[in-house]
Amino acid sequence: MDYFVGLDVSLRSVAVCVIDADGKHVFERSVDCEIEDIAACLRDVPQGRYRIGFESVAMSQHLYFGLQCAGFDVVCMEARQVNAALSAMRNKTDKTDARGIAQVLRSGWFSKVFIKSREAHAYRALLSSRKAVQKKCIDLANEVRGLFRIFDLRLPSRVDQGSFDERVRPVIEADPDLSRALLPLLDARAMLYKTYRELDRRVKQAASHDAICLRFMTIPGMGADRGLHLSRHRR
Known part of the structure; x- marks a missing residue:
């Protein structure tokens, strides 16, 4: 089954939200902003294909290449488009932002950001x-x-x-x-x-x-x- 993982990234922590192909909530957690912690967190999700998405931030390069090396399909999304989508949400928290990012990733209504080497x-x-x-x-x-x-x-x-x-x-x-x-x-x-x-x-x-x-x-x-x-x- 396909799963979509939304990451709301800050300097020290990451809010993780996983939804399935129907948009149903599967899993969410807050972990340290480290590749190993994010990968370990996703081991608790049922087996399937994962697609991880996050908006372009200062940590994008580190997360993009780190998660790719860990074997995940990773997408960096244009921040202005994601912010426009999240602005319609009533409650703005790291947890709800991660849910919104996961839904944007599932919908496909975003532009990919090229990550430089x-x-x-x-x-x-x-x-x-x-x-x-x-x-x-x-x-x-x-x-x-x-x-x-x-x-x-x-x-x-x-x-x-x-x-x-x-x-x-x-x-x-x-x-x-x-x-x-x-x-x-x-x-x-x-x-x-x-x-x-x-x-x-x-x-x-x-x-x-x-x-x-x-x-x-x-x-x-x-x-x-x-x-x-x-x-x-x-x-």
Whole structure:
């Protein structure tokens, strides 16, 4: 017999609801958000074919590939469609949401979400880390510029991020009051910029080994970071 399993996923727990092909309730339970616990929970369900469904969340990649490896037929559903279906329910709890997800899965009225590979997510994390550190470097440089104005010090409108430290540090060190306030800020930016350079090197190294990325980079103005993002977005 066919069974449909709805999972309402949170960070630490999962509400599990199992219904049969007629929509009748068979089984429900709340377990830890671990592949082994979900698989063990489903062993208490009568023998049959299972189809497991859940809406796209931050844990989707982990659950999708983990449950697939455990031998289950898994579907990740588009979150907006599932939320629209669940919004009609009178009582909103993890248990009732799991029931609703199971019914949506049984009906087939949903769109599947493509789950990217673990490798693609790893490259996305690399690009996000690089972008975050780069933004902090720019923020600290702008903070130094703003504090300079108080003391009637002006930097050129365009100073390359790589040469910012060597342009600014002599000015700060020449004034004891500025040194006390701004040297720690400048040291923090210098360390962040060093980290950014290392992350940028890793992005370029990854791009140089990706044929699709190299093809994207033949487009004028397309850098390694954007090319790697687009190439991994397709996988």
